Amino acid sequence: MKQILMLLLLCACCNVSAQKKLDNANLECQYQYIYVKDSLKKIMGEDDRLILLVGPKLSKCASYHSIQVDSLQENPKRREIFDAEFKELLRTGVQPRHKRMKAYVYKNLPEGKMTVTDGLTMQDYIYTDSLNNIDWTISDSTKTILNYTVQMATCNYRGHYWTAWFAPDVPVSDGPWKLHGLPGIIMEAYDTKAYHHFTLVGIRKVKDMPIVMSKAYVGTKKFEKTNRKSFLKMQRQYLENMTGMIKLETGIDLDPNSSRKVLTFQPLETE
Template sequence: MKYIWTTLFVLIASVATAQKKLDDAKLECQYYYVYQNDTLKGSTKDDRLVLLIGAKISKCYSYHSLQIDSLEENPNGNKIYLQEVKEFLRTGVRPRHKRMKAYTYKNYPEGKMTVTDGLMLQDYIYTDSLNNIDWSVSDSTKTILNYTVQMATCDYRGHHWTAWFAPDVPVSDGPWKLHGLPGLIMEAYDTKAYHHFTLVGIRKVKDMPIVMSKTYVGTNKFEKTNRKSFLKMQRQYLENMTGMIKLETGIDLDPNSSRRVLTFQPLETE
């Protein structure tokens, strides 16, 4: 865990130099995120999410995606990545790669949420609503990382969520877009276990800026959209990936491909 904290601080420092500062982080949380990438086969993938919480703004993103951003900032990034690809061909160890592409900024702008996300060769930006989750808090409790946590449930964006929050950590925040409880969300999962977030580390920090991360793909500019339009494009991509590749690049990887049954349940289905 110590190595992860140290590496993360170096990565944040490397990508923050030329980016817009929004706030200073007071608290840093790390979540282990497991999701079913194929609901028919029951196979899963994982990610490590970082939640930086400042006095006014918070930012949640994938640690692995930040690694790729740090390579893009590095003048020798392409050389380093090519070396990792060579190692992959030799050893089978997969090179660094992006996982969750979404960066979520709560209370930015004030009272709302800004989200950046990507599909293929384009990154998008949109504004989302905040303080819009109707939680039902119960008396059930358990312990996570030596904190007594309390259970709450809600219906949010197409899933029924169970969350466990810590009243002793008085920040109304959590992984991804989850928020709105009287304490930090330390664990959250949907009824069908498509998505599961578990807090694995928490610490107070200083001199750690919260910045608006840039995009490094396509035109290096975010395309403005809205949440529903992005979700529609995302679903089209998941159902017809080769078709989307042809649309963006002109390359037809599989002329015989057709729309497939969606076996991955996104975090938002409505």
């Protein structure tokens, strides 16, 4: 079933449209993202890497692997590449390039808010989220990350209790995923139960690196507008019954015997 799903996703990624430039980044941060895929069996998910691009007007955070897939969409030979990678999957079991974290977070787009795009099975969605809504408590605790002295802060945010370490010497009020709002770049963040862990592994100044609005490449090739709570509800339905969601969106029943399962993955937002 996984191979059939992968083929559906690859075939859905054929039409291409140009990406819209939003800003030029002057700072690039790379984060290792580790998460627990199955909280009951303590199975870890795929190791992901997030790229945070920060510009004068806004920032964008997305998975490096998702960005690479987007780049591949622009390649005129993308069909041949997808076919070759799928054949390799059938032959060796090595997965083709694929998106990992599907969320793209644009902070301060529109001004004073966040725009988020995210995907389930065969459809991409877009919604507007609130900004500057995290109530951090800053403590005196410090440690060192990448030769920067970082300070601890904690908060309750979207169903998890977070500990973050920020660098006052890099006065950028941003961080991985939706985390933001501290007087310095967030260099590490994790929830109390260690379901999700972001760690800065690289930071550099850049010049004229474009920040673009990534396009939808699956389903109708257009983002379906929704709101955050509606998306989270659909996401939970997907996590509990993936094949049911695929049938709902495509009419294709990959597993007639599938049924709703106990949710063992703890999403970044559990509200």
